[in-house]
Amino acid sequence: MNQVWIEALGKEFKKVLNTFQYPPLTQDIFTSDVCKEWRSILSGLPASDEALKQQMTKRLLKSTIVEIEDMDQYLLFHVKFAHKGELYQAALKLANLTWGIDTLQYTGKDQKNRLIWGVSITLVFALLIASWLLSQKLTHQTSAKQTSPALETSLSTSQWWDDEQFVNHIDVIQQAAEQHGYLLLTEEELETLVDKQVQDSIVTRLAESEEKGDQQEETSNPEESETDPDKETVELTIQPGMTSPDIASQLVAKGLARNEREVIQLFRELDVDKQIRSGTYTIPRAATYMDVIDILTGR
Structure with missing residues (x-):
């Protein structure tokens, strides 16, 4: 998987479409057979096909990308979304600048909903504590002086909490929650935290997979490597007139890329073929694909 696609993992599908200028996703992908399936x-789901198309197209645009596969003739975007407390994964096929639905499968319960439910219970618990603290404070005040009509009204309604009361006493609620080891988050903060954890997990797994692949290549082909593993940099010479396949072959031979196909695909996606200049370059062995491109193009 090239570097551009790795950056898309864990992000909202609609944002990736706009960022990388892919064709828009429309309701046309939902044929009668797809609606039935x-x-x-x-x-x-709605009984009307039109309502279903509208609802699920919006759901797919807000889904999260978990994997992108290059199938030579087309691309497969695997996206996940939640529906009725359950998680599903759909494979969206992009061929000839046209989107289609390849598969849909159930993947498990929505853990985020469980987490939100747990936070909701925590909020209720914090509200009860805050209500008790507030009632104790009010009781102490009324013992020192006669209770006013306004205070009596407050005491009689202290068990009922609306949004305004919650905001007015948020400091007391947060303090009570912290004393009991709880952290209060808004729904937006919670979603951001969960999405970041998912993205970090995906990137970590990809990095571990690439590291294992590099170790296997080094073990299986020790005599084919043209580089010295003790050196921290590699010298790469680009001759005038070299094509993308020639440069890709050089990068693989120097140990700066895993295979030529990935490099050629990345050059094509970023449109940098004609920006690479001839010459001899010193490139760090730990450089990423984007680092190599920046060095060869003089960015």
Whole structure:
């Protein structure tokens, strides 16, 4: 998987479409057969095909990318989304600048919903504590002086909490929650935290997979390597007239890339073929694909 696609993992599908200028996703991907199939997998879908198309197209645009596969003739974007407390993964096919739905499968319960439910319980617990603290404070005040009509009204309604009361006493609630080892988050903060954890997990797994692949290549082909593992940099010479396949072959031979196909694909995606200049370059062995491109193009 090239560096550009790795950066897309864990991000919202709609944002990736706009960032990398892929064709827009429309309701046309939902044919009658697709609508029938999705109704057999997902519960609670609208009876009308038009309503289903509109609802699920929005759901896919807000979904999160978990994997991108290059199938030579087309690309497969694997995205995840939640529906009725359950997680599903759909494979969206991009061929000839046209989107289509390849597969849809159930992947498990929505853990985020469980987490939000846990936070909701925590909020209720914090509210109860805050209510008790507030009632104790009010009781102490009324013992020192006669209770005013306004205070009596406050005491009689202290058990009922609306949004305004919650905001007015948020400091007391936060303090009570912290004393009991809880952290209060807004729904937006919680979603951001969960999405970041998912993205970090995906990137970590990819990095570990690439590291294992590099170790296997070094073990299986020790005599084919033209580089000295003790050196921290590699010298790369680009001759005038070299093509993308020639440069890709050089990068693989110097140990700066895993295979030629990835390099050629990345050059094509970033449109840097004609920006690479001839000459001899000193490149760090730990350089990423984007680092190598920046060095060869003089960015």
